[in-house]
Amino acid sequence: METLHKTCSWGTGKRWGSGANDTGMSRLALSDADKEVRDWFVDTASSLGCDVKVDAIGNIFAVRPGRREGPATFAGSHLDTQPSGGRYDGILGVLAGIEMLKVLKDHRVETEFPVGVVNWTNEEGARFPVSMSSSGVWAEEIPLETAYGIREVSGTATMRSELERIGYLGSIPASYKSTPMAAHFELHIEQGPILEAEKQKVGVVHGVQAYRWFTVEVTGRDAHTGSTPLGNRADAILLAARLITHSHRLATKHSALASTGILTLTPGSTNTIPGHVSFTLDVRAPADSTVVAMEADLKRDFAALAAGENIQGLLDGATPSKPLEVSWRTDSISPATLFHPDCITAVRASAEAVTGDRKLVRDMSSGAGHDSVYASRRCPASMIFVPSKNGVSHNPEEYTSPEDCAIGAQVLMQSVLRFDRM
Amino acid sequence: METLHKTCSWGTGKRWGSGANDTGMSRLALSDADKEVRDWFVDTASSLGCDVKVDAIGNIFAVRPGRREGPATFAGSHLDTQPSGGRYDGILGVLAGIEMLKVLKDHRVETEFPVGVVNWTNEEGARFPVSMSSSGVWAEEIPLETAYGIREVSGTATMRSELERIGYLGSIPASYKSTPMAAHFELHIEQGPILEAEKQKVGVVHGVQAYRWFTVEVTGRDAHTGSTPLGNRADAILLAARLITHSHRLATKHSALASTGILTLTPGSTNTIPGHVSFTLDVRAPADSTVVAMEADLKRDFAALAAGENIQGLLDGATPSKPLEVSWRTDSISPATLFHPDCITAVRASAEAVTGDRKLVRDMSSGAGHDSVYASRRCPASMIFVPSKNGVSHNPEEYTSPEDCAIGAQVLMQSVLRFDRM
Ligand SMILES: NC(=O)NCCC(=O)O
Ligand SMILES: NC(=O)NCCC(=O)O
Secondary structure (H helix, E strand, C coil), X not given: CHHHHHHCCCCEEEECCCCCCCEEXXXXXXXXHHHHHHHHHHHHHHHCCCEEEEECCCCEEEEECCCCCCCEEXXXXXXXXXXXXXXXXXXHHHHHHHHHHHHHHHXXXXXXXXXXXXXXXXXXXXXXXXXXXHHHHHCCCCCHHHHHCCECCCCCCXXXXXXXXXXXXXXXXCCCCCCCEEEEEEEEECCCCHHHHCCCCEEEEEEECEEEEEEEEEECCCEECCCXXXXXXXXXXXXXXXXXXXXXXXXXXXXXXXXXXXXXXXXXXXXXXXXXXXXXXXXXXXXXXXXXXXXXXXXXXHHHHHHXXXXXXXXXXXXXCCCCEEEXXXXXXXCCEECXXXXXXXXXXXXXXXXXXXHHEEEEEECCCCHXXXXXXXXXXXXXXXXXXXXXXXXXXXXCCHHHHHHHHHHHHHHHHHHHHC | CHHHHHHCCCCEEEECCXXXXXXXXXXXXXXXXXXXXXXXXXXXXXHCCCEEEEECCCCEEEEECCCCCCCEEEEEEECCCCCCECCCCCHHHHHHHHHHHHHHHHCCCCCCCCEEEEEECCCCCCCCCCCCHHHHHHCCCCCHHHHHCCECCCCCCEHHHHHHHHCCCCCECCCCXXXXXXXXXXXXXXXXXXXXXXXXXXXXXXXXXXXXXXXXXXXXXXEECCCCCHHHCCCHHHHHHHHHHHHHHHHHHCCCEEECCCEEEECCCCCEECCEEEEEEEEEECCHHHHHHHHHHHHHHHHHHHHCCCHHHCCCCCCCCCCCEEEEEEEEEECCEECCHHHHHHHHHHHHHHHCCHHHEEEEEECCCCHHHHXXXXXXXXXXXXXXXXXXXXXXXXXCCHHHHHHHHHHHHHHHHHHHHC
């Protein structure tokens, strides 16, 4: 925990309490703060006896030799954070990996095959709006050039220009073929309320729900707020407001999730009706088919609302306006993922061993995406969840107790060692 | 028209057609471009025989002596524009004033009392979000220190710091007591569709509707879009979307207008439910009592929606969420205005004389605010409207034909001269 909090001095975010560590994190991918914690990761892993390599998309692989040659069993996660995130999301998984290297070294443990720790680039998709972009490149599910071209949300830098700027555009190919893995285990905070509510300690994660990210553009016409009658308007923020309102009704109907995290409007003046609004839509559900059905419903209803149809009474009592245009861009697709039985078994056995009580352990699936999603496309993978206070994440107040972090770190190391022996 | 388009080289905005003048304007108050056109105004008015003075809020008064001493009859408007505005809003009124000075000089006309042209600072309220701020200071309806403290919409500069920076923090007091006016006439584009629809040429403006500007702040809780169930959210953009949707229903109910021109959300990440949204609300109606009733309804219903009440079925089909906070700030209040009968009479007589056809002239009221609103608190005032193509304003495509601009300029000059003789 000491090391974790020390590394959180690179990219410290909003203060929320009076304690020394009561601040969130703001360590956007490939920022100066990200470079600093990466340098620390490289130095620390090297000093613990690892061979450290950086690939063409900035993923950092630290590998500790085993008795035999062969693909390493990895512990991995990410050191980047949300713009206003916490100290545990991603960070805990990488720091527990480093802790594993220390323990193996201190106890002179020899593994059968190599073991490693990986720090994946831009997992959050906050600054560069494709989540898990670089485990995606490693898995060859996202082309390298596509990832290089991802532009930051506010600004003009790309992943490639920022990798170059901070010196992390590495020399080895970004591919599972160059850096094969025997398995990938990821310790992560739950980011949801279940473990806490059930007073349980470890989640054995057998899968991740499906999600798609879209950008919706609404085009109307700039006009004067004082001299333009309601019926003569093509008000882009009014339509966007109706679309967002409706997306939540559809989410309820499908037992899915729909969320808007970014919205920009132009020109942005109190007395100009905005002619253009763009907003993100993050749609999730356990089954791919639900996400597909949601997308179809959203597209149909958004077009109807833009044309002035009164879907579900949304226009009741409002003056009909001029029609507007709605266009869609798909920013990323993450299908539903099932982890590997061998890894799930290794995690469950380790969790029961560490907690000594089967009732403190539960099987669960993940609402959030993780690098293990892409890792699992190219090697066996699973995840370990530990409780999140109030289920809160992507928030400076994200918190997991030191005791729970320690349990998670022990389960992570045991899982890696079990798999190595298997 | 030549001079008007020449001065539009300072602050040229978006191109919308292929003609030489088919670009909009982006000349925000107290920007570098505003300084350039101000310098031009001072030089031109001086060279036309005016005494030019700048007051403490940057209003520029150019006065041409008459046979006798006394308060001047002014033509006035503003040279600042919207961020994405057109070439006529405000600009036409000031340029027609300059044209009046030229005509008076060329024809060696002697007026009874002085006549003048005034360029008011920050009429738009686009960069510094209080419209007509500086005619408001002149009228002593807005305290000078309040206006000095107005902060730009995006950034940290204030009106005072920008006045200093561009060298227009003048030495004379900003007050009708230091610069009294015999009357204030303002030529302006209609910014609405009526004159064009009715094939008429001149609007004799007898009043301006009431309006109030508010900033609404919505506070919920930042949370993960993937791991936070709908029922566990306090989603600030979802509530803001419902509030904006509902504000338009209330506007219809009250035969009023409600518009949102600026909306900002934090933290602004695709996979973080935003915990905070702020948006502007511009509420207008012909009668003050309607605006007051709208405000009361909006405040009551916004609070109810924040608490989860299903106002007018807006929450139908959506999962109830956690309660959120809504707070209000009043940014400005502009009561309904009636212009002075003497000025209205002068404008009507001039319009009938210039057009030679009473049917081409109509009495009307203004949906938009203008500096004449504040001027009318301290001297007789009225306005002259000329047609706006498609009724469009606060848009680069704003357009009034050269012929209509010329008619307006002639009516302006005649109104000033008629009043001077009266
Ligand atoms: N775990 C996590 O916060 N990942 C970010 C990707 C996502 O949006 O689910
Ligand atoms: N005429 C004009 O566009 N004035 C701006 C003030 C307002 O919002 O009405």
